[in-house]
Amino acid sequence: MRTKAMNEVTLQFPSRSANEGFARSAAACFAAQMDPTLNELEDIKTAVSEAVTNAIVHAYPEDIGQVQMKLRICAENVLEITVRDHGRGIPDVEKARQPMFTTGGEERSGMGFTIMESFMDRLTVRSQPGRGTTVVMRKRLAPRMKAVK
Numbered sequence: 709m710r711t712k713a714m715n716e717v718t719l720q721f722p723s724r725s726a727n728e729g730f731a732r733s734a735a736a737c738f739a740a741q742m743d744p745t746l747n748e749l750e751d752i753k754t755a756v757s758e759a760v761t762n763a764i765v766h767a768y769p770e771d772i773g774q775v776q777m778k779l780r781i782c783a784e785n786v787l788e789i790t791v792r793d794h795g796r797g798i799p800d801v802e803k804a805r806q807p808m809f810t811t812g813g814e815e816r817s818g819m820g821f822t823i824m825e826s827f828m829d830r831l832t833v834r835s836q837p838g839r840g841t842t843v844v845m846r847k848r849l850a851p852r853m854k855a856v857k
Contacts, residue, residue: 711788713780715741720776723768723793731760731777731791738779739787743852751827752787752847758820759791759843767795767841785849789828792842798835 717738721727735756736749744752756777763775778790825831828845835841 711780711782711786713782713788716778716780718776718778720774723764723773723775723795725761725764727775728757728760728764731775732757735777735779735789739849742781742785742787742849744849748847748849752789755824755827755845755847756789756791758823759789759845762820762843763791763793763795763841767793767797769796782846785851787847787849789845789847790842791845792840794840797837797839798833798841799837 717734719731719734721730732753736753739749739752760775760777767773767775773793773795776790776792778788778792780788780790782788821831821833824843824845828847830844830846832844833841834844
């Protein structure tokens with residue numbers, strides 16, 4: 709069941725490494741309207757960085773493809789972030805979610821999904837080989853007290 713969003717934005721960009729910083733900043737700017745703490749904002753930026761980097765590095769290792777990021781503000785102060793690609797896909801999602809597993813070579817830590825999971829409240833990964841991967845992350849932000857005038 710899909711939750712109705714109070715606000716949302718969808719961005720699409722080429723899978724160039726320079727766009728990871730753009731996605732990270734865009735997510736932080738969008739989340740700012742929810743009045744997050746600095747720690748919450750850093751958690752969001754880190755999770756987005758991992759999800760987008762995975763799409764750039766693993767979905768399109770040989771060429772440039774498209775990455776889509778959707779940001780949604782849902783009820784109960786929940787931020788939902790979806791990062792989707794139409795690249796190689798993941799043959800075994802459960803194996804890919806294990807710490808230290810990587811298909812990206814020695815320079816990759818294999819901790820992307822583990823990091824996303826640790827910084828967000830919920831992580832869902834759907835993938836089909838040859839069709840792409842969709843990562844959905846949700847984080848409930850702490851409500852803030854409004855100043856009394």
